[in-house]
Amino acid sequence: MDLSIALPFPSITTKPFPSHLLLSRPLFPSSSPGRSLLSTRNPSSSRHNHRTPRQRLRRRVSAAVDDDDGGFVLEDVPHLSDFLPNLPLYPNPLEKSQAYAIVKQTFVGQEDAVAQQVVVHKGSPRGVHFRRAGPREKVYFKPDEVRACVVTCGGLCPGINTVIREIVCGLNYMYGVDDILGIVGGYRGFYSKNTVKLTPKVVNDIHKRGGTTLLTSRGGHDTVKIVDSIQDRGINQVYIIGGDGTQKGAALIHEEVEKRGMKVAVAGIPKTIDNDIAVIDKSFGFDTAVEEAQRAINAAHVEVECVENGVGVVKLMGRYSGFIAMHATLASRDVDCCLIPESPFYLEGQGGLFQFIESRMKENGHVVIVIAEGAGQEFVAQSIHDVNQKDASGNRLLLDVGLWLSHKIKDHFTQVREMDVNMKYIDPTYMIRAIPSNASDNIYCTLLAQSAVHGAMAGYTGFTVGPVNGKHAYIPIARVTETQNTVRLTDRMWARLLSSTNQPSFLNSCDDILLQQERVDRDMVDMIHKMKITST
Numbered sequence: 001m002d003l004s005i006a007l008p009f010p011s012i013t014t015k016p017f018p019s020h021l022l023l024s025r026p027l028f029p030s031s032s033p034g035r036s037l038l039s040t041r042n043p044s045s046s047r048h049n050h051r052t053p054r055q056r057l058r059r060r061v062s063a064a065v066d067d068d069d070g071g072f073v074l075e076d077v078p079h080l081s082d083f084l085p086n087l088p089l090y091p092n093p094l095e096k097s098q099a100y101a102i103v104k105q106t107f108v109g110q111e112d113a114v115a116q117q118v119v120v121h122k123g124s125p126r127g128v129h130f131r132r133a134g135p136r137e138k139v140y141f142k143p144d145e146v147r148a149c150v151v152t153c154g155g156l157c158p159g160i161n162t163v164i165r166e167i168v169c170g171l172n173y174m175y176g177v178d179d180i181l182g183i184v185g186g187y188r189g190f191y192s193k194n195t196v197k198l199t200p201k202v203v204n205d206i207h208k209r210g211g212t213t214l215l216t217s218r219g220g221h222d223t224v225k226i227v228d229s230i231q232d233r234g235i236n237q238v239y240i241i242g243g244d245g246t247q248k249g250a251a252l253i254h255e256e257v258e259k260r261g262m263k264v265a266v267a268g269i270p271k272t273i274d275n276d277i278a279v280i281d282k283s284f285g286f287d288t289a290v291e292e293a294q295r296a297i298n299a300a301h302v303e304v305e306c307v308e309n310g311v312g313v314v315k316l317m318g319r320y321s322g323f324i325a326m327h328a329t330l331a332s333r334d335v336d337c338c339l340i341p342e343s344p345f346y347l348e349g350q351g352g353l354f355q356f357i358e359s360r361m362k363e364n365g366h367v368v369i370v371i372a373e374g375a376g377q378e379f380v381a382q383s384i385h386d387v388n389q390k391d392a393s394g395n396r397l398l399l400d401v402g403l404w405l406s407h408k409i410k411d412h413f414t415q416v417r418e419m420d421v422n423m424k425y426i427d428p429t430y431m432i433r434a435i436p437s438n439a440s441d442n443i444y445c446t447l448l449a450q451s452a453v454h455g456a457m458a459g460y461t462g463f464t465v466g467p468v469n470g471k472h473a474y475i476p477i478a479r480v481t482e483t484q485n486t487v488r489l490t491d492r493m494w495a496r497l498l499s500s501t502n503q504p505s506f507l508n509s510c511d512d513i514l515l516q517q518e519r520v521d522r523d524m525v526d527m528i529h530k531m532k533i534t535s536t
């Protein structure tokens, strides 16, 4: 069977999965209880050390392809026993937990995997799977041996405090761990600040607050200094909450830990309000953000429907992807036009934004526009002759497209069309990001935190946790950082938005849309490549 053609590899949309990596070979018997039949490697650490996370990921893929198993592929995560053979195993304390006593299947089987594709064609290979998250029968740490730490990096997002709280409570209540440190102020806090002790009591109320009680920062990732600090402090479980940049940093920490042969489990919990993390269903805080964005859109709508020729512009977050804008627009029904970074727009002439605004104003007396902060950056840059500035992590600093657009609309209608417009510009971006998470995000954060704790206790390392088709899984970090999620112009969701607002797509033909989609994919690859070079 030619797996190179048939295997789906959906999140890498710009390149097919290299066929030479898809070897057909049987699965070997289990080499460690952490692995069982699904995967079989136990490479010597010296061989292992020379490989990048991506190379290792590929190796795991090739090792796990089995022709007899209908093209089942396991993209496995590293395990401490890969580079530290003969580690002792202990029964999982949950065995004796009252809470779990009634649960039929307390422990996740070693054969359990989560499929990346759930919509399949009859006869197609089973495709890519990830290890299912959850408690294992045996653990690799005795509770009193664990010294865990938690760090939060990158921008804020609703729910970070809930994740911190549930890591601490999960470790303590489920596994009896009571030595947990908070690293203050992001990655640089490992080597430049004192730690704080985290107990269930200390974190009891923090989920009710926005932000992160551990503080955060951008930049300052110094792998050697961070791992020195982990070593000096005797930390053996590292929980890292952050976005794509943070997860790249986590992969480097895991590599360095492995190189030094330290028994340290590194667990990543993906965070980003932009929902741009690949593979996982959605990131925590996203639902809260969409809900809060409704308030801003509603305010804009109320303002503009109460005046003549009202034009409301609401700017929402979304550096490279317009998920918040798209979902907030779909949820609201008060939005006339949604502009996102993935889909270019133009202002003047036939089919342009000005013409659309004018027709909606004539029809309804008012217009509401939602714009994601990353949209139209090239226009703003042109108009103010910007020199592409970067933040401390190497992310491009965005210009205020909302303000720019508001001025452009106002100038056009007053000067060119000689019409008075009542412009109301609302920028709720930081207000949205700084609130605590809503009920459903709180539950989601709890699952993420508990899955991370179960994974680290079971000896998995260098993994990111997250839901794939509704089931929590351990995903190799490289898999979530090699690309970013963007709104796909060729998917149904964007079509739903266009038909719900009945706005112009600004792209005139199917060919234009396909070309634009290719451009977005190419730009994403370039951007990720550049970020690798520029980050510290």
Ligand SMILES: Nc1ncnc2c1ncn2[C@@H]1O[C@H](COP(=O)(O)OP(=O)(O)OP(=O)(O)O)[C@@H](O)[C@H]1O
Residues within 6 Å of the ligand: 153, 154, 155, 156, 186, 187, 188, 217, 218, 219, 220, 221, 242, 243, 244, 245, 246, 247, 248, 249, 250, 252, 271, 272, 273, 274, 392, 393, 395, 531, 532, 535, 536
């Ligand atoms: N390529 C990289 N390698 C190592 N560390 C990185 C890399 N990119 C970013 N980091 C580190 O990760 C931390 C957070 O990165 P960044 O500011 O880009 O936020 P993020 O994690 O992507 O979250 P978000 O973009 O959602 O706010 C920073 O301390 C930064 O130094």
Ligand SMILES: O=P(O)(O)OC[C@H]1O[C@](O)(CO)[C@@H](O)[C@@H]1O
Residues within 6 Å of the ligand: 154, 155, 156, 243, 272, 273, 274, 317, 318, 319, 373, 391, 398, 433
């Ligand atoms: O102003 P800050 O804190 O650097 O963060 C802004 C960026 O962070 C994000 O919220 C991602 O965390 C982006 O949407 C936004 O562009």
Ligand SMILES: [Mg+2]
Residues within 6 Å of the ligand: 154, 243, 244, 245
């Ligand atoms: Mg980021």
